[in-house]
Amino acid sequence: MQADSIIECVPNFSEGRNIDIINQISQAIEGVPNVKLLNVDPGKSTNRTVITFAGHPDDVIEAAFLAIKRASELIDMRHHTGEHPRMGATDVCPLIPVSGISMAETVVYARKLSERVGRELQIPVYLYEAAASAPHRVNLADIRSGEYEGLEDKMKLPKWAPDFGPGTMNVKSGATVIGARDFLIAYNVNLNTNSVKLANEVAFDIRENGRPKRDIETGKILKNELGEVERINGICPSVKAIGWYIEEYGFTQVSMNLTNLDKTNLHEAFEACRKSSEQHGLLVTGSELVGLIPKKAILDAGTYYLKKQGRSLGVSEQELIKIAIQSLGLSSVSIFDPKQRIIEYMLDNKSNQLIDLSLRQFTELTSSENPAPGGGSVSAYIGALGAALGTMVANLSAHKKGYESQFDFFSNYAAAGQKMSTSLLQLVDADTDAFNGIISAFRLPKISIEDKKIRKKAIFNATIKAIEVPMRTIEIAASTLDLVKAMVEHGNPNSISDAAVGALCVRAAVEGAALNVKINALGIDDEVLKNEYIQKANLTVQSVQNQVNEILNIVNQKMKLD
Numbered sequence: 345m346q347a348d349s350i351i352e353c354v355p356n357f358s359e360g361r362n363i364d365i366i367n368q369i370s371q372a373i374e375g376v377p378n379v380k381l382l383n384v385d386p387g388k389s390t391n392r393t394v395i396t397f398a399g400h401p402d403d404v405i406e407a408a409f410l411a412i413k414r415a416s417e418l419i420d421m422r423h424h425t426g427e428h429p430r431m432g433a434t435d436v437c438p439l440i441p442v443s444g445i446s447m448a449e450t451v452v453y454a455r456k457l458s459e460r461v462g463r464e465l466q467i468p469v470y471l472y473e474a475a476a477s478a479p480h481r482v483n484l485a486d487i488r489s490g491e492y493e494g495l496e497d498k499m500k501l502p503k504w505a506p507d508f509g510p511g512t513m514n515v516k517s518g519a520t521v522i523g524a525r526d527f528l529i530a531y532n533v534n535l536n537t538n539s540v541k542l543a544n545e546v547a548f549d550i551r552e553n554g555r556p557k558r559d560i561e562t563g564k565i566l567k568n569e570l571g572e573v574e575r576i577n578g579i580c581p582s583v584k585a586i587g588w589y590i591e592e593y594g595f596t597q598v599s600m601n602l603t604n605l606d607k608t609n610l611h612e613a614f615e616a617c618r619k620s621s622e623q624h625g626l627l628v629t630g631s632e633l634v635g636l637i638p639k640k641a642i643l644d645a646g647t648y649y650l651k652k653q654g655r656s657l658g659v660s661e662q663e664l665i666k667i668a669i670q671s672l673g674l675s676s677v678s679i680f681d682p683k684q685r686i687i688e689y690m691l692d693n694k695s696n697q698l699i700d701l702s703l704r705q706f707t708e709l710t711s712s713e714n715p716a717p718g719g720g721s722v723s724a725y726i727g728a729l730g731a732a733l734g735t736m737v738a739n740l741s742a743h744k745k746g747y748e749s750q751f752d753f754f755s756n757y758a759a760a761g762q763k764m765s766t767s768l769l770q771l772v773d774a775d776t777d778a779f780n781g782i783i784s785a786f787r788l789p790k791i792s793i794e795d796k797k798i799r800k801k802a803i804f805n806a807t808i809k810a811i812e813v814p815m816r817t818i819e820i821a822a823s824t825l826d827l828v829k830a831m832v833e834h835g836n837p838n839s840i841s842d843a844a845v846g847a848l849c850v851r852a853a854v855e856g857a858a859l860n861v862k863i864n865a866l867g868i869d870d871e872v873l874k875n876e877y878i879q880k881a882n883l884t885v886q887s888v889q890n891q892v893n894e895i896l897n898i899v900n901q902k903m904k905l906d
Contacts, residue, residue: 349444351453352382352398352687353408354528354635355437357415358430358518360386360393365418372414373397376407382690383636389590391426392435394530394635398442398691401450405457408437412461416517421492427588429485431492432518436484438473439524442691450524451475458522462509467517468499469508473525477507484521485584492518529602529641530634531610533617534595534676536627543587543596549620550598550613551585554578580616582607593677597632610637611645614672630676636687642668654751656742658735658758661766698776699769720775720814723856727821728768730849734824735761737831737839737846744836754835761827764820768853771817775860778813781806782864803867810864811877814857818884821853825891832898844899851892858885 359365366386374381379399386393397407412434419433437457441450454475462469476482480503490498496513498504505511506519535543548555557566557574566574578585582604589596598617602608608616618628646664649671650657659667665682674680683689698706698717706725710717738758742751785802789795828850831843858881868874 349401349449350398350442350691351401351404351445351450352396352440352442352636353404353437354394354396354440355408355411356430356435357393357395357411357419358391358421358424358426358433358435359415359419360391360426361388366393368418369393369411369414370395372410373407376403376410378403379407380691382687383684385634387428387634388592389426389588390428391424392428392430396636396687398687401439401445401453404439405453408439408457409460409464412437412467412520413465416465416467420516421518422515424492427590429488429491430518431488431490431495432467432520433516434467434520435488435518436472436521436523438522438528440527441524442687447474447524447526454522454524458508461520461522462506465509465517467509467514468506468511468519470519470521471507472521472523475523478503481507484523487521495519526603527605527638529605529610529637530600531602531613532597532599532632532634533614534593534597534629534631534673535621536629537596538589538594540587540589540596542624542626543589543598545587545624546617546620546626547585547587547598547600549578549623550580550616551578551583551600552581553584579620580608580613583613595629605638605641609644610641611648611668611672614645628673630673632677633674633680633685636685636690639686639688642682642686645672656739656751656755656758658739658742658755658760658762660762698773716776716779717772718776718779718860719856720779720810720817720860721772723814723821723853723860724768724771724775724817726849726856727817727824727853728765728772730821730846730853731761731765731768731824731827733842733846733849734827734831735765737835737843738827740839741831741835747836750834757827757830761824764824764827767820768817771813771820775810775813775817778806778810782810807864807867811861811868814860814864815877815881817857818854818861818881821850821857822884822888824850825888825895829891829895829898832895832902837902840899840902844896847892847895851888854888855885858882 357369366384370381370384373379373395379397381397383396384393398404415433421433439450439454441447451474454471458469458471461467470481470487471477472481472484472487481487495518499511499513554575554577557576558564559566568574582602584601584603585598587596588599600613602613614631621628643661643664646668647657649667650659669675669680698721701709710722735758738754738761741747742754742758785799785806788799788802790799825847828843828847832840835843861881862878865874865877
């Protein structure tokens with residue numbers, strides 16, 4: 345596990361109506377240093393609130409414990425009603441590895457939290473998913489079967505004794521399920537009906553568990569020789585679903601848990617619901633995301649619908665997200681704000697980034713007396729513009745009349761160019777960060793011998809980073825010339841001058857970044873390493889100059905300017 349490891353925690357509390365109780369639980373989480381509260385999503389009809397927070401594992405399980413403790417004090421399950429299945433005040437509390445930590449390590453934290461909840465709060469705890477203590481406890485639905493009302497009798501069965509905590513019923517708090525799992529997306533698709541029966545028909549069609557097989561004549565559920573119910577599988581693997589009516593909305597939903605996005609993604613579940621609904625005479629009118637979602641899932645959905653529209657894939661991340669939101673109807677119930685619902689955006693603690701400045705602000709900051717942003721950041725930005733111009737020509741060509749047979753050719757180039765442009769934009773801030781790292785290293789104390797050793801090592805490491813960043817700029821910018829050349833040779837002839845300007849930008853970016861490599865390499869005592877960096881930069885500069893000259897010759901010939 346790394347020092348900067350991050351896990352996410354998504355506890356579900358059996359209270360979605362009393363704002364004061366929800367706020368008190370949220371405040372218990374927010375009170376833990378270095379934990380970021382990402383989302384609080386209450387539901388009135390379900391009488392359930394999903395809270396999402398993240399941080400270092402030690403801090404997260406402290407926050408989770410305090411939230412579970414507060415919920416046990418404020419929520420009395422003897423009086424709880426709601427649409428969603430539940431068995432405790434804190435019904436389920438999954439831990440999810442985000443970065444710098446394995447699933448196995450996350451399981452250790454789940455067990456640590458469970459032991460403490462059982463011992464200090466006297467709440468029965470069951471482990472599930474990757475932390476499960478037995479195969480029959482992996483599935484949350486199996487553990488929760490019978491819900492709060494059937495929990496006391498269930499706990500008397502040896503196979504359902506809690507993993508931690510008392511073996512007898514906690515009548516006020518019920519039981520809690522704690523585990524470690526991959527991202528689970530809670531996702532609801534809206535239907536134009538108030539019939540729960542019809543909504544369940546759609547749910548049975550699409551969920552992996554499908555529906556029970558029935559005898560055609562009697563309608564009786566069929567069982568195999570082991571007494572197990574035979575089932576007709578649904579069309580979406582790793583999807584759990586039920587139909588329910590949401591009174592505050594006035595319509596039903598197919599409520600889903602997507603437990604493995606590699607097997608069924610957001611748009612695949614949505615499209616499956618849409619196709620099934622049509623077979624039952626229904627219409628899908630939108631959808632609702634509960635909690636947060638990984639950025640990739642939204643981008644994959646945007647890409648899917650962009651392809652369906654026959655549009656080039658060379659669009660920005662923001663445009664892909666916008667298309668996904670519109671196509672899935674994610675704002676049909678409440679406004680879907682990507683900054684508040686995409687986990688990577690919520691965890692991004694960076695502020696005042698250079699790439700978020702306006703053109704005027706960036707120019708004025710560059711011209712100020714501050715040494716950064718300097719030539720390295722400007723080189724990366726010029727490279728991003730070069731890639732963007734190549735991408736623009738690819739997009740224009742993809743949709744040009746008469747170029748239909750080459751659509752995939754241009755669309756794929758545009759998508760690649762968009763990625764390269766984005767990578768170069770990220771290097772704008774990375775270069776300034778690297779420069780600031782050198783300044784910080786030089787400011788370290790140098791009083792004792794040990795101080796001097798630490799300072800010298802820090803300066804070396806910071807210098808290497810200040811070389812590696814512009815080297816990355818060189819490599820990515822140089823790689824964009826394949827795109828630019830392809831657009832000059834095959835793209836819309838009315839736009840080849842734009843591609844040529846892109847080539848000039850790339851050349852400036854590479855030559856500028858190479859100067860930064862060289863000036864920082866001068867600070868390295870290791871002559872062999874120094875010469876390796878300088879030689880590599882020089883070779884790439886020469887190659888790029890030759891390629892740009894070739895591109896300009898092609899442009900001039902096509903424009904008959906030679």
